[in-house]
Amino acid sequence: PSWLLLTLLGLLMAYGGHRVLSRRNSLTTELHRAVEAGEFVPFYQPVVQGGSGELAGAEVLVRWMHPVEGLIPPNQFIPLAESSGLIVKMTNQLMDKVQADLLGQVKNLPERFHIGFNISAAHCRSMELLERCRDFLKPFPPASIVLFLELTEREIIQATPLTDELFKQLDNIGVQVALDDFGTGNSSLEYLQRFTVNALKIDQSFVAKADSDALSTHILDIIVDLASRLDLFVVAEGVENAMQRAYLEKRGVEYMQGYLFGRPVPFADFIAAHVAPTSK
Ligand code: C2E
Ligand code: MG
Ligand code: MG
């Protein structure tokens, strides 16, 4: 009879739903534990100057060093860290670790070394981020470090009046803002006016097809033109081969990032590969 079927179905769904819920709960518990245990570590990917290929800075990309599972990439835990509110604490810890790493090498780094953090919307809802950025910059000699906050359009869309104020203040202390994955979200060019954005990071999906797919190439060209008209600089993400690099260089893209120049790696490896003079 149909009622029996429906009851069975209901039970199944309740069971399934419960399982999903408890899995989510246990992963959240696991995230809490990991934050307390300091298992989130910064990896560094080089950002280079378009023309010369010289090191300009690094983007910090978080990795979860799980004691059993090993290295877990951000896409697998950032969404839950965001929805559970843990992202703020996790990012603050990350900033502390990066500060310590950089302090140990600041004399060897190129001047005005760019260091970029990916920032979630939750972090933009209080003025605490301003204090965090101040604290981050405090111990460095002037003009040694330039702090970048990378926000996607998803973050910007959730902005409140307080966010406007926050970005004004961040601009006052010289913190730079880059719009990440530019061109992929529900972009509203209004945001470029409303906030003091300093840079556009062209999404790797356009870079991947640069000079091969007409539409991607047009989009890429338009973003570069838009940036130059608005006095923003451009960072191309996901540069993997010399052809892409040549095209971006021809277009005058200021900064590039991608496997062609280096993958995200732990700090010691980053320094060895990109900063320390190659002896041996
Ligand atoms: P994103 O900020 O756009 O970072 C760029 C992603 O592209 C990174 O993936 C990087 O490893 C990858 N990538 C770089 N060069 C290349 C390339 O040449 N080819 C290809 N195929 N990929 C390249 P990753 O490290 O897995 O990070 C994924 C996303 O997770 C990031 O995208 C960012 O949105 C988020 N994320 C990473 N760390 C953090 C963090 O500390 N906080 C927050 N809120 N989000 C983070
Ligand atoms: Mg980024
Ligand atoms: Mg990106």
Ligand code: MG
């Ligand atoms: Mg991304």
